Amino acid sequence: MDIIAKTTENKDVILDLCGTSCGGVEGAHGECCNVKGKDWVIGPIEDTEEVLKKFPDLTYDDIFMNFEEGSKRFPDSEGHQDPTAYPAMRIAENGRCVFYKNKKCSIYDKRPSLCFSFYCAYLKNSVPFEVHHPHRAPGVPIYEGVFKGVKEDLVSEW
Secondary structure, eight states: OOHHHHHHHHHHHHHHHHHHSGGGOTTOOOGGGBOTTSOOBSOOOSOHHHHHHHOTTSOHHHHEEOHHHHHHHOTTOTGGGOGGGOSEEOBOTTSBBTTEETTEETTGGGOOHHHHHOOOHHHHHHSOHHHHOTTSOTTOOOOOSOSBTOOGGGGGGO
16 A cells, blocks of 8 residues: 555544544644644744645635734744744634634645644654655654744643
């Protein structure tokens, strides 16, 4: 079975794992998409133009937020006070990415490269690299820390 087929077969398993026991914590879900009470930004998003092309009915401001907005909305978050963390994913009032709905990413197949390349510590130990990242050759560096301010061991604190 090729890697793409393995990924398609296991996508629902990955989404279920993230939606029901994120970080191995029963009932936790999508913590990488949640900035509430945490000091990180889901950014910087470096492929904004490519993302916008995937959503012709949405505007830049529907998907992303800039430094001016983020720093005002999250004044107690050091990460949100860093202009290099922007543009960032737009955050809903509940503290989660606006595309995180029903305990999963509603744009999983069209998500930005930052989100695509994230390989959380829990999944890293639960899902083989080639299944989680089918388009990357083994040995190619990936963005394991996720967003500004996240530490590798943070998953244990969720």
